[in-house]
Amino acid sequence: xxxxxxxxxxxxxxxxxxxxxxxxxxxxxxxxxxxxxxxxxxxxxxxxxxxxxxxxxxxxxxxxxxxxxxxxxxxxxxxxxxxxxxxxxxxxxxxxxxxxxxxxxxxxxxxxxxxxxxxxxxxxxxxxxxxxxxxxxxxxxxxxxxxxxxxxxxxxxxxxxxxxxxxxxxxxxxxxxxxxxxxxxxxxxxxxxxxxxxxxxxxxxxxxxxxxxxxxxxxxxxxxxxxxxxxxxxxxxxxxxxxxxxxxxxxxxxxxxxxxxxxxxxxxxxxxxxxxxxxxxxxxxxxxxxxxxxxxxxxxxxxxxxxxxxxxxxxxxxxxxxxxxxxxxxxxxxxxxxxxxxxxxxxxxxxxxxxxxxxxxxxxxxxxxxxxxxx
Amino acid sequence: xxxxxxxxxxxxxxxxxxxxxxxxxxxxxxxxxxxxxxxxxxxxxxxxxxxxxxxxxxxxxxxxxxxxxxxxxxxxxxxxxxxxxxxxxxxxxxxxxxxxxxxxxxxxxxxxxxxxxxxxxxxxxxxxxxxxxxxxxxxxxxxxxxxxxxxxxxxxxxxxxxxxxxxxxxxxxxxxxxxxxxxxxxxxxxxxxxxxxxxxxxxxxxxxxxxxxxxxxxxxxxxxxxxxxxxxxxxxxxxxxxxxxxxxxxxxxxxxxxxxxxxxxxxxxxxxxxxxxxxxxxxxxxxxxxxxxxxxxxxxxxxxxxxxxxxxxxxxxxxxxxxxxxxxxxxxxxxxxxx
Numbered sequence: 001x002x003x004x005x006x007x008x009x010x011x012x013x014x015x016x017x018x019x020x021x022x023x024x025x026x027x028x029x030x031x032x033x034x035x036x037x038x039x040x041x042x043x044x045x046x047x048x049x050x051x052x053x054x055x056x057x058x059x060x061x062x063x064x065x066x067x068x069x070x071x072x073x074x075x076x077x078x079x080x081x082x083x084x085x086x087x088x089x090x091x092x093x094x095x096x097x098x099x100x101x102x103x104x105x106x107x108x109x110x111x112x113x114x115x116x117x118x119x120x121x122x123x124x125x126x127x128x129x130x131x132x133x134x135x136x137x138x139x140x141x142x143x144x145x146x147x148x149x150x151x152x153x154x155x156x157x158x159x160x161x162x163x164x165x166x167x168x169x170x171x172x173x174x175x176x177x178x179x180x181x182x183x184x185x186x187x188x189x190x191x192x193x194x195x196x197x198x199x200x201x202x203x204x205x206x207x208x209x210x211x212x213x214x215x216x217x218x219x220x221x222x223x224x225x226x227x228x229x230x231x232x233x234x235x236x237x238x239x240x241x242x243x244x245x246x247x248x249x250x251x252x253x254x255x256x257x258x259x260x261x262x263x264x265x266x267x268x269x270x271x272x273x274x275x276x277x278x279x280x281x282x283x284x285x286x287x288x289x290x291x292x293x294x295x296x297x298x299x300x301x302x303x304x305x306x307x308x309x310x311x312x313x314x315x316x317x318x319x320x321x322x323x324x325x326x327x328x329x330x331x332x333x334x335x336x337x338x339x340x341x342x343x344x345x346x347x348x349x350x351x352x353x354x355x356x357x358x359x360x361x362x363x364x365x366x367x368x369x370x371x372x373x374x375x
Numbered sequence: 376x377x378x379x380x381x382x383x384x385x386x387x388x389x390x391x392x393x394x395x396x397x398x399x400x401x402x403x404x405x406x407x408x409x410x411x412x413x414x415x416x417x418x419x420x421x422x423x424x425x426x427x428x429x430x431x432x433x434x435x436x437x438x439x440x441x442x443x444x445x446x447x448x449x450x451x452x453x454x455x456x457x458x459x460x461x462x463x464x465x466x467x468x469x470x471x472x473x474x475x476x477x478x479x480x481x482x483x484x485x486x487x488x489x490x491x492x493x494x495x496x497x498x499x500x501x502x503x504x505x506x507x508x509x510x511x512x513x514x515x516x517x518x519x520x521x522x523x524x525x526x527x528x529x530x531x532x533x534x535x536x537x538x539x540x541x542x543x544x545x546x547x548x549x550x551x552x553x554x555x556x557x558x559x560x561x562x563x564x565x566x567x568x569x570x571x572x573x574x575x576x577x578x579x580x581x582x583x584x585x586x587x588x589x590x591x592x593x594x595x596x597x598x599x600x601x602x603x604x605x606x607x608x609x610x611x612x613x614x615x616x617x618x619x620x621x622x623x624x625x626x627x628x629x630x631x632x633x634x635x636x637x638x639x640x641x642x643x644x645x646x647x648x649x650x651x652x653x654x655x656x657x658x659x660x661x662x663x664x665x666x667x668x669x670x671x672x673x674x675x676x677x678x679x680x681x682x683x684x685x686x687x688x689x690x691x692x693x694x695x696x697x698x699x700x701x702x703x704x705x706x707x708x709x710x711x712x713x714x
Contacts, residue, residue, distance in 0.1 A: 084545075085546050087548075091546065112477055139476070181475070182462070350682070352685050358676075
């Protein structure tokens, strides 16, 4: 059963008229050991439009991403998808059937060299192509960090807008998956958030993934798109079949509340939602915000929310020290200092390398959230 | 070789029974390379490997019990359960690690080789020059780190051997479709390095070539690049359905199974009898069974191990403001996330 709710964006964005309407944004499921839970969907914001019945399909996240890639390759003949093993569909099946439909010259495997994959993508993008590079796991993105930080981020700036690599989108599965260990579970988003010139986008669900990926690919700036790998198969929801984009640098209020603001992204939101459910039984009303784009992030929306509630909790899987939560905490403390009734809390991964057997103790679990919420 | 094969088969069984989890990559079919090279080494020599490192560890002398316990994530494993399948280490046996990330082990082997050379030539230490071997696959031969290390090793004439286990596939990417010149051994001469190509399914041929390379390294005459043509009988990992490889190719290499070939050789040349070989296999089965029992019975590591060894100070930064291990605080590990 699906409960419908009006989009909370309407209320919280009264002070930010520029956000206007947002297309159908998805709800969230809970990756509870493979169970698919019913979830809440947010209806379209503006009711003055004719209520359009969108055709949707119930699919998982890798299928939604696959659809987005099909759409892009269909619409732009100068777009390319490449990376390790993308030809047969990729190790997470995100690129299934692309090669059969669009040919080996547009969807192709690269040799095992991340630095060259991204560097080559920058070259393609600077010639006006849409280069969609796949890094097989976000843990492997570090050889490419040099190219992203030193080349992609600075291309437009240092050439005085003569050239740019806005057509570059780097996609990588990130985050814990339950059994990944050190090198298949990392969340490296913080490294990229420190680089002016690129955008970092993280979806939380299939419908968000499709819309945000289409927006990222079409954005005239290089984008690093992290996909929560835990949700590739576990997250299933109704995703519109047509071509739609969701706005970048626009956070979304998933759940309206008045006592505390919670900010997160990706798979962590499912955990946070569970925590919100538990504390709501005790009468604590939480406002849950999905940041969606990490840089440039939607400061205004978060500030509005904290000005309303007076408390902020940020949660992410990456280690707490130097994680992106630190930036949010510092920024909000600066802008909402007099309104804050408690210090900004962060419930994040521990400051250790991502462990193998100790993963349940490392992760920012629901109980840790509850503990920080004060129970 | 038989130990390697039995061990890997047992790994698969244990994985499907849920005793071990995560990413497990089995070495079936490539045993000749591991045995051919590593059995020539001494305990003081070094080996770096990839994520497909169980058999390298076994060949180098790490007890099967410790490897199995590591796979189960138990505290009696060779890395106390921290590393798992892809990260076998052993200081005692000179195993400098399995590496999940391809190509990362090659510079480490080069560094170890530099140390060997330095100790012998500058510090004038006695004894044979310890040799380092770096094992890696065909996909890695397209990676920047590989070429950088070939250059450095040859430039400084380091006692390192680069062994390419060319099994023609990098997960789903065929070697021929991802490499401009598929003959990897030809990349050595470009750096002025001695190179060889050998049939990696024949342990005796591998051993011959390995002997020459090890002797060259010990003499101080520099590195060697050896390409071993081999094949993995199973998929890339236990999660890989292995649908992409042609059955004809698989059959071709299955017919060249190194263990079967060596058995035939031993029997044909009357070096061993059928009964002796059977008794070896029986002994190995017992060793593997014992390893599983040991691993099963071993305890899981304590929670405090999570915070250890992040830094050199054994307690790391895991000490709270009250001076105690933070993980002793009952509230700290109150997580209930299920794996």
